[in-house]
Amino acid sequence: MQNPHDIQRLLDIMSRLRDPNGGCPWDLEQDFSTIAPYTIEEAYEVADAIDRNDLSDLKDELGDLLLQVVFHAQMASEQGAFAFGDVVAAICDKMVRRHPHVFADASVEDAEAQTIAWEETKRREREANGHEDRSALAGIARGLPEWQRATKLQKRAARVGFDWPDVTPVFAKLHEEIDEVRAEFAALDANPGDAAARDRLEDEIGDVLFVCANLARHAQVDVGAAMRRANLKFERRFRAMEALAQADGTSLADLPLQAQDRLWNRAKADEKA
Numbered sequence: 001m002q003n004p005h006d007i008q009r010l011l012d013i014m015s016r017l018r019d020p021n022g023g024c025p026w027d028l029e030q031d032f033s034t035i036a037p038y039t040i041e042e043a044y045e046v047a048d049a050i051d052r053n054d055l056s057d058l059k060d061e062l063g064d065l066l067l068q069v070v071f072h073a074q075m076a077s078e079q080g081a082f083a084f085g086d087v088v089a090a091i092c093d094k095m096v097r098r099h100p101h102v103f104a105d106a107s108v109e110d111a112e113a114q115t116i117a118w119e120e121t122k123r124r125e126r127e128a129n130g131h132e133d134r135s136a137l138a139g140i141a142r143g144l145p146e147w148q149r150a151t152k153l154q155k156r157a158a159r160v161g162f163d164w165p166d167v168t169p170v171f172a173k174l175h176e177e178i179d180e181v182r183a184e185f186a187a188l189d190a191n192p193g194d195a196a197a198r199d200r201l202e203d204e205i206g207d208v209l210f211v212c213a214n215l216a217r218h219a220q221v222d223v224g225a226a227m228r229r230a231n232l233k234f235e236r237r238f239r240a241m242e243a244l245a246q247a248d249g250t251s252l253a254d255l256p257l258q259a260q261d262r263l264w265n266r267a268k269a270d271e272k273a
Contacts, residue, residue, distance in 0.1 A: 010067070011084055014074045032075060039068040051228055097121065116159070136160050147223045150213040167218045174215060177207045240267035 017027040042065040049058040073084040098121050100106035101114070108114045126139055133139075136159065140152045157163060164170055184201040191197060216223045241263040245252040252260060 007084075010070055011074075014067070014070045018074050018078065027071075030071070030075070032072060035068065035071055035075075039065075039072070042068050047224070047228070051225070051232075097125075119156075119159070145224070147209070147213055147227065150210050151217055151223055154214050154217055164214075164218070167215065170211065170215050170218055174208070174211045177204065177211050180204045181208055237264060237267040237271070240270065 016022075017024045020028065042061065046058065046061045046065055049055075049061045069087065070084060073082070073087050077083040096103045098118055101108045101117075106117075108117055122139060126133070131138065136156050137153055140149060140156065142149070144152070154163070164173075181201070181204045184197065184204045188194065188197045188201055213223050216226060241260065242252050244263050244266055245255060252263070255263070
């Protein structure tokens with residue numbers, strides 16, 4: 001009998017699911033592109049369990065995320081590209097290579113110096129692999145969530161000195177971008193069918209979001225964590241509004257906006273009580 005904690009058991013299960021003779025029809029239909037969204041979703045569910053400090057759920061979600069790695073490795077193995085063992089070997093080699101201060105005789109002063117050394121090692125690896133892009137922004141994946149990619153772009157630019165010295169000009173830039181959004185809203189209101197005006201509005205809203213990401217970076221706040229917190233807060237208060245409306249013998253949907261606003265304020269007040 002196999003050890004239930006042995007990774008080989010999971011590999012065998014995945015292999016069986018993908019077996020053309022008696023495997024799971026759904027699993028057999030999948031490929032890298034169809035599984036990729038599930039991989040991203042599972043990573044977010046891991047982050048959600050961490051936010052909720054639910055270690056039991058975190059255990060389950062980490063298992064779901066591990067299954068995604070195994071799934072991709074199984075499909076690659078079927079194509080003769082690589083196997084799960086190659087994935088493990090690659091990450092082990094990479095971690096040893098990128099931590100010479102731990103596994104060799106290099107030294108770093110602090111975490112910030114280690115981050116700089118890490119990025120320099122990644123740059124040398126890209127060059128060794130034939131990547132000719134020598135930009136300070138090279139290697140930032142386009143598949144990242146855009147808020148995360150914005151932060152990475154800004155951090156890379158900052159490393160070569162392209163950054164505001166403090167948060168004050170970031171606020172000024174934010175006000176400037178909001179004014180530009182207002183102007184584009186007015187232009188679109190004047191001509192609702194103007195596709196170019198809609199494109200400009202999208203562009204300006206993107207600039208506002210980019211500056212907000214920069215503001216978070218200067219505050220050393222993770223944009224994703226801040227957004228998750230805002231979403232959770234909105235959901236919590238909205239559900240409280242629904243409960244208050246129900247307690248008053250009505251439905252939130254049947255109330256005018258002014259009455260809904262009063263319930264929102266009650267929900268906020270109840271949180272602070």
